[in-house]
Amino acid sequence: MSKLVTVFGATGTQGGSVVRGLLENTSYKVRGITRNVESAKAKALSEQGVEMVQASMEDVSSLEGALAGSYGVFAVTNYWEIFDQAREVQMGKNIVDAAKKVGVQHIVFSGLPAVKKLTGKACPHFDGKAEVDKYMFQSGLTATSVQYAAYMENFLAETNYTKLESGGYLFNFPMRGTPLDLIYAGSAGAAVAAIFNDVEKFKGRVISLSGDRKTVADYCDIINKVLGPPVQVNPSPMSPDEFGKLGFPGADDLAAMFAFYQTEHPKYSVSETKSLDPKTKDFMAFVQDNKEKIRTILKCEPFTDGLSSFSPRTLNLLLLVASKTFLLLRFAEQNMRKLITVFGASGTQGGSVARALLKDGTFKVRGITRNVNSEKAKTLTEQGIEMVEASMEDPSSLKRALVGSYGVFALTDFWEVLDKDKEAQMGKNIVDAAKDAGVQHMVYTGLPSPLKLAGIPCPHLDGKAEVDEYMFQSGVTATSVHFPTYMEVTFRPHMLRKVEPGKFVLGFPMEGKPLHLIYAREAGTAIVAIFKDAEKFKGKVVSLSGDKKTVAEYCEILSEVLAPAHFTANQMTAEEFSHLGRPKTAELGAMFKFLQTEHVKYNQEETKRLDPETKDFRTFVTENKDVYLSLMN
Numbered sequence: 001m002s003k004l005v006t007v008f009g010a011t012g013t014q015g016g017s018v019v020r021g022l023l024e025n026t027s028y029k030v031r032g033i034t035r036n037v038e039s040a041k042a043k044a045l046s047e048q049g050v051e052m053v054q055a056s057m058e059d060v061s062s063l064e065g066a067l068a069g070s071y072g073v074f075a076v077t078n079y080w081e082i083f084d085q086a087r088e089v090q091m092g093k094n095i096v097d098a099a100k101k102v103g104v105q106h107i108v109f110s111g112l113p114a115v116k117k118l119t120g121k122a123c124p125h126f127d128g129k130a131e132v133d134k135y136m137f138q139s140g141l142t143a144t145s146v147q148y149a150a151y152m153e154n155f156l157a158e159t160n161y162t163k164l165e166s167g168g169y170l171f172n173f174p175m176r177g178t179p180l181d182l183i184y185a186g187s188a189g190a191a192v193a194a195i196f197n198d199v200e201k202f203k204g205r206v207i208s209l210s211g212d213r214k215t216v217a218d219y220c221d222i223i224n225k226v227l228g229p230p231v232q233v234n235p236s237p238m239s240p241d242e243f244g245k246l247g248f249p250g251a252d253d254l255a256a257m258f259a260f261y262q263t264e265h266p267k268y269s270v271s272e273t274k275s276l277d278p279k280t281k282d283f284m285a286f287v288q289d290n291k292e293k294i295r296t297i298l299k300c301e302p303f304t305d306g307l308s309s310f311s312p313r314t315l316n317l318l319l320l321v322a323s324k325t326f327l328l329l330r331f332a333e334q335n336m337r338k339l340i341t342v343f344g345a346s347g348t349q350g351g352s353v354a355r356a357l358l359k360d361g362t363f364k365v366r367g368i369t370r371n372v373n374s375e376k377a378k379t380l381t382e383q384g385i386e387m388v389e390a391s392m393e394d395p396s397s398l399k400r401a402l403v404g405s406y407g408v409f410a411l412t413d414f415w416e417v418l419d420k421d422k423e424a425q426m427g428k429n430i431v432d433a434a435k436d437a438g439v440q441h442m443v444y445t446g447l448p449s450p451l452k453l454a455g456i457p458c459p460h461l462d463g464k465a466e467v468d469e470y471m472f473q474s475g476v477t478a479t480s481v482h483f484p485t486y487m488e489v490t491f492r493p494h495m496l497r498k499v500e501p502g503k504f505v506l507g508f509p510m511e512g513k514p515l516h517l518i519y520a521r522e523a524g525t526a527i528v529a530i531f532k533d534a535e536k537f538k539g540k541v542v543s544l545s546g547d548k549k550t551v552a553e554y555c556e557i558l559s560e561v562l563a564p565a566h567f568t569a570n571q572m573t574a575e576e577f578s579h580l581g582r583p584k585t586a587e588l589g590a591m592f593k594f595l596q597t598e599h600v601k602y603n604q605e606e607t608k609r610l611d612p613e614t615k616d617f618r619t620f621v622t623e624n625k626d627v628y629l630s631l632m633n
Contacts, residue, residue: 003071005196006031008057008095009078010050011041013153013185014110018074019050021189028196033066057091063098072196073099076110077132079125083249088125092132096139106199108192109136111145111206113267115260123256137204144195144202148188149181149210149268150261152286155223158297161233168232169298173216174243174258175235181210181261181268182219184281191276210268212282219283223294226287231298234337338406340531341366343392343430344413345385346376348488348520349445353409354385356524362532368401392426398433407531408434411445412467414460415584423460427467431474441534443527444471446480446541448601450594458590472539479530482543483523484516484602485595487620490554491627494582504632506558507570508551509577509592515554516545516595516602519615526610542610545602547617554617561621562628 005022009015010032022028031051034042042052055066057077067073075095079088092109099107114130115123133145154160155171162170173180188209195202214222216235223233236243240262244255260266274280287294340357344350345367357365366386369377377387390401392412402408410430414423427444434442449465450458468480485508489495495507508515526544530537549557555567570577574596578589594600607614621628 002027002029004029004031004069005072005074006033006067006070007074008033009076010034010045010052011039012076012078013151014076014148014188015074017186017189018192019045019189021191021193022196023048023050024190025193025197028072028193031066031070057094058087060094060098063094064101067098067102067104070099070102070104072106072108073104074108074110074192074196075099077129079128080250085124085128088128089131089135092129093135096132096136096141100139100141104141106142106144106196106203107136108144108146108195109133111136111147113147113260113265115256118265119256119260119263121256121259122253123260124253125250126257126260133206142199142203144204145206146192146195147206147208147268148185149183149208149266151185152182152211152283153185155219155287156290156293156297161297167230168234170236171216171220171233172236172238172243174238174240174255175216175261176237176239177215177217177235178262179213179215180219181213181266181270182283182286183209183211183268183273184286187281188273188277190279191273194276207272207276208266208268209273209276210270211273211280211286213268213270214283222284222287226284226291227295227298231295233298237338337362337364339364339366339404340407340409341368341402341405342385342409343368344411345369345380345387346374347411347413348486349411349483349523350409352521352524353527354380354524356528357531358384360525360528360532362528363407366401366405392429395429395433398429399436402433402437402439405434405437405439407441407443407534408439409443409445409527409531410434412464414463420459420463420466423463424466424470427464428470431467431471431476435474435476440477441531441538442471442476442478443530444468444478444480445483446471447482448594448599450590450599453599454594454597456590456594458587458594460587461591461594468541477534477538479534479537479539480541481527481530482541482602483520484518484543484545486520487517487546487617488520490558491624491631493631496628496631498632502565504558504565504567505570506551506555506567507572509570509572509574509589510551511573511596512550512552513596514548514550516548516600516604517554517617518544518546518607519620522615523611525613526607529610542606543602544607544610545604546607546614546620548602548604549617557618557621558628561618561625562632565632 005028007015007019010019011034019030022030032045033055034052037052037054046052053066055062077088077091111133112126112129115126136143160172162172191209220233220235224231240255240259244252340363342350342354345354354365354367357363366388367380368390369387370391372387372389381387388401390397412423412427417423446468447461447464449462450456451462471478497505497507499505523544551569555569558567574589574592578586
């Protein structure tokens, strides 16, 4: 004979799912509790074989009649219909008392953790259910508490999204990068049915259900991937405290919940949920199941499926939340994208990074300059870059300049100061300021140390290596990017010497050894890719290269593209170059000696992975043919 399980909330999300899970199991008959047996949803369940009975959680006598003959009970209470913790608790206790009185053999209550007890911060819609849990376990009934993670169905509520004026959407869960457990509540009923199937195993226990555990950013990425362009959803930048100050009814309660989710106390278990129901769906499956509903919401087209299940009070709340969402618009527009601050934004390296960040659109961009009124600074401002004034030698100005930055792209220029120690101190000042400002990812354009690796003093490399070491030991999440020689150096007269009409010498003294080059002006895309995957690149040195050839091979390319001009490789040794006696030649000669050693680790393949459109030297020369012709003439 089939056992009777009575389900509260049978017309709602949780209860409806449990009804379906029980109906799939022929061991049970199912009774549903409703306040109106004549409603369309109640009649639909009756047609599926569910016995629908009328009762109120606030009327103990009606509950006793509704539970008579039940082997099991699935109970759920809804704080959001009444906004009254004490009243919700009493409803839960009424169900427990009625179940005990009529001899129910197994009660499963949809409880939640006691947030106030665990964190000291009140969260009424959790704390009330925790109080019912405690009362139930002390009642003498055979009982199980099932604690649901946050519903995946929250992503089907239009009020949880903010549409941005710049395009795209913000999902308003203030989790700040902490993973969040989610459950597809509408399909979790099979797990609850499994609990009823094994009362001995689950009596007296708390079972915490979860179908997936990811960051909100990861969940948003799944939506973006499944729905494809033009859909673009990003996580809220708000903290729980900021969320709590929005002022709508329940904001403080929800803020406390989100703060709780970011502690060590939640104990939701994807593995246990899967052991109860191997068909438990993750978020990807949920989005696949509901992609048309989500698409409709994000296009702001009418979508009313399920709204009839809300009480007038709940609908009013949703409308109020929606109105408050508009107050988030400017905040979201300004703060959804993380801020990257770029040093050297008006130069070759920094300018390339700034342009690539603007083109990608994932991040906001701030540029550091010594003069915000310069023509270059004004041009960058017109392009959408926030320009601020700071000096690498003034730590206080650096701290102000980096406030609010998620990431920093930093570089130092030895050739401006011609002093290794001074350059190193500038770099260290940036690191210290980044740490003080709470920067989450610093990318510094460092270089290897010829002195340490090969015994060759080379101040403009050694100083940057010293900054690299300091940065990696600072505790800041950091990546060092090593640029090889710029392709743009071949524009300089001392590297492209005219020896007679139509004949030129490319001046790199590499003695037949290959030389790595990079098109520095277009290398910024690779840096953006590093910022977009901090976990992969933190603590790493990434050595960029766009091409690797001998100087003679580079000369062949120049001769082919710029024909009839002819180019040959410099036959001078690095040692001879260092003794030319001109400014910088001793320093550069030491660098060329080092570049001929086995210590050079630049990597074309990794550069191409970061930016598949990385350009080689032939492409560089072809694109800049007019520049070469002008120089040659």
